[in-house]
Amino acid sequence: MPRQHLLPVAVFLLFFSVLISPAQRDLFVGDETKYGQVVREMRATGAFFLPTLNGTPFTHKPPLHFWAVDLLTFPLGIYSTWAFVLPSIAAFAFLLWLMWRRGGPLAAYVCGTSLLIWGSAQTARMDVAFTALIALGLLQMEKFFERDDRRALLWCGVALGAATLVKGPMAIVIGLLLFLLESLRRRRLPRGGDALSLLVMIVLPLLWFVPAVLMGGESYARDVMVKQTVGRAIASWVHKAPPWYYLERLPLSLFPWFFLALASAVALWRTHRFLINWILAVLLPYSLMSSKLDVYMMAMIPAVALLVAEGVRVGVRWARGANLMAIGIVFVGAIAGGVKMPREFESVTGVNGLIAFTLVVSVVAFIIAARASLVTSTIAAGAVPVAALLFVAIYLLPFVNGFGSTQALVTVLQRQRVAPEEIALYAAPYLWTRDLPRSLERVVYADPETLLRTKPSLIVTSRGHAKEIAPALAGYRKVDEVRMIGKWFDVYRR
Numbered sequence: 001m002p003r004q005h006l007l008p009v010a011v012f013l014l015f016f017s018v019l020i021s022p023a024q025r026d027l028f029v030g031d032e033t034k035y036g037q038v039v040r041e042m043r044a045t046g047a048f049f050l051p052t053l054n055g056t057p058f059t060h061k062p063p064l065h066f067w068a069v070d071l072l073t074f075p076l077g078i079y080s081t082w083a084f085v086l087p088s089i090a091a092f093a094f095l096l097w098l099m100w101r102r103g104g105p106l107a108a109y110v111c112g113t114s115l116l117i118w119g120s121a122q123t124a125r126m127d128v129a130f131t132a133l134i135a136l137g138l139l140q141m142e143k144f145f146e147r148d149d150r151r152a153l154l155w156c157g158v159a160l161g162a163a164t165l166v167k168g169p170m171a172i173v174i175g176l177l178l179f180l181l182e183s184l185r186r187r188r189l190p191r192g193g194d195a196l197s198l199l200v201m202i203v204l205p206l207l208w209f210v211p212a213v214l215m216g217g218e219s220y221a222r223d224v225m226v227k228q229t230v231g232r233a234i235a236s237w238v239h240k241a242p243p244w245y246y247l248e249r250l251p252l253s254l255f256p257w258f259f260l261a262l263a264s265a266v267a268l269w270r271t272h273r274f275l276i277n278w279i280l281a282v283l284l285p286y287s288l289m290s291s292k293l294d295v296y297m298m299a300m301i302p303a304v305a306l307l308v309a310e311g312v313r314v315g316v317r318w319a320r321g322a323n324l325m326a327i328g329i330v331f332v333g334a335i336a337g338g339v340k341m342p343r344e345f346e347s348v349t350g351v352n353g354l355i356a357f358t359l360v361v362s363v364v365a366f367i368i369a370a371r372a373s374l375v376t377s378t379i380a381a382g383a384v385p386v387a388a389l390l391f392v393a394i395y396l397l398p399f400v401n402g403f404g405s406t407q408a409l410v411t412v413l414q415r416q417r418v419a420p421e422e423i424a425l426y427a428a429p430y431l432w433t434r435d436l437p438r439s440l441e442r443v444v445y446a447d448p449e450t451l452l453r454t455k456p457s458l459i460v461t462s463r464g465h466a467k468e469i470a471p472a473l474a475g476y477r478k479v480d481e482v483r484m485i486g487k488w489f490d491v492y493r494r
Contacts, residue, residue: 249294
């Protein structure tokens with residue numbers, strides 16, 4: 001293959017790689033099964049404008065992502081994994097196009113092989129769509145500052161407003177902070193015409209939020225504004241971490257590009273300040289927030305990818321060494337996995353094959369990265385972890401489904417032969433599998449008061465939360481147990 005075709009082919013193969021796992025997997029326990037229930041209720045009740053979870057308005061996320069999934073369930077079915085992951089796959093394709101257009105195919109490749117983005121592109125979460133819209137908006141902002149193009153600034157407001165409808169107001173915070181940093185750097189005072197973009201950015205989500213508040217009432221508004229927005233920012237009840245959390249986690253969040261990104265940032269920070277400020281505009285506000293998750297750093301990865309692509313283009317110092325280090329980490333990780341393999345993985349067919357495959361690919365990639373051109377070296381560094389995860393998607397997905405989805409719980413419930421209306425789940429995941437018996441849609445997701453009042457025939461509870469419903473469990477005996485995502489859930493029968 002001619003060298004000039006290698007990188008474009010790598011990008012196209014990268015896109016097709018995210019189409020493998022959705023054909024075989026179920027939604028996984030956590031946000032995915034929760035979103036499955038939200039969409040299931042949208043279909044059942046017609047609550048399109050104000051989605052609900054367990055009959056209560058769902059305030060954790062804005063509705064744009066759920067609207068897209070809900071519409072896709074009409075042609076694909078409500079128990080099609082594709083209906084839930086296609087928005088992320090489409091956003092992934094759009095993000096690759098954006099990066100290619102701004103920084104060439106290498107920027108697209110680096111962005112797409114960032115494991116945080118590559119993995120999320122195959123999920124029912126809205127993070128890739130959020131990141132793609134932020135990237136679109138901030139690239140329009142760059143165009144505005146470079147060319148004084150007010151139309152670009154207006155499109156920036158539209159993109160960030162849409163991103164807010166996908167995942168919340170941090171899109172606006174990131175945009176405003178970057179605008180401030182760039183204005184200070186360029187010594188440009190805000191002008192009256194800039195306000196139109198700000199107006200669009202705020203009004204667009206309000207077109208949904210104001211009617212939603214009128215429909216949901218005061219309690220809905222308070223939950224969205226006080227608990228989900230202000231609460232997560234200053235006094236989170238979940239995912240609390242100190243301000244330096246993301247600095248410690250960046251090597252993992254940006255893998256496999258952390259070392260090359262660091263080398264590029266050191267070499268290019270004077271000439272590519274917009275990208276550096278973009279990274280800061282993501283890192284600083286999220287670091288100050290009380291609630292922290294690694295996935296929040298995804299919004300900086302497009303800037304990192306553009307920086308890395310430029311660093312490779314100019315041949316920054318230590319670039320090849322950074323690629324070799326990333327490959328070496330995967331190699332060492334495979335050895336460590338073989339030496340200290342968790343007991344539950346020892347009997348799984350294909351795990352040893354995964355380790356052997358990863359070791360071989362790492363050695364081959366290390367040789368290529370050490371001897372080939374810097375661009376080819378970078379392709380090799382990005383290909384190794386993706387190749388290992390593709391092995392999992394092709395050969396180990398049945399095991400992953402059994403470990404991470406609600407398949408095992410569905411099997412346990414069917415074995416008990418209890419009417420679905422007599423089954424109550426407490427602190428347990430929402431049921432979702434591709435072949436879910438439709439009768440199990442009628443199980444009850446209960447709170448402690450409901451359990452005491454109704455006394456269902458069967459109760460499933462997280463082992464860690466069983467004490468919270470101890471009075472309700474009086475008169476029940478434990479009849480089964482199931483493990484999902486490393487946590488134990490117990491089944492009690494009256």
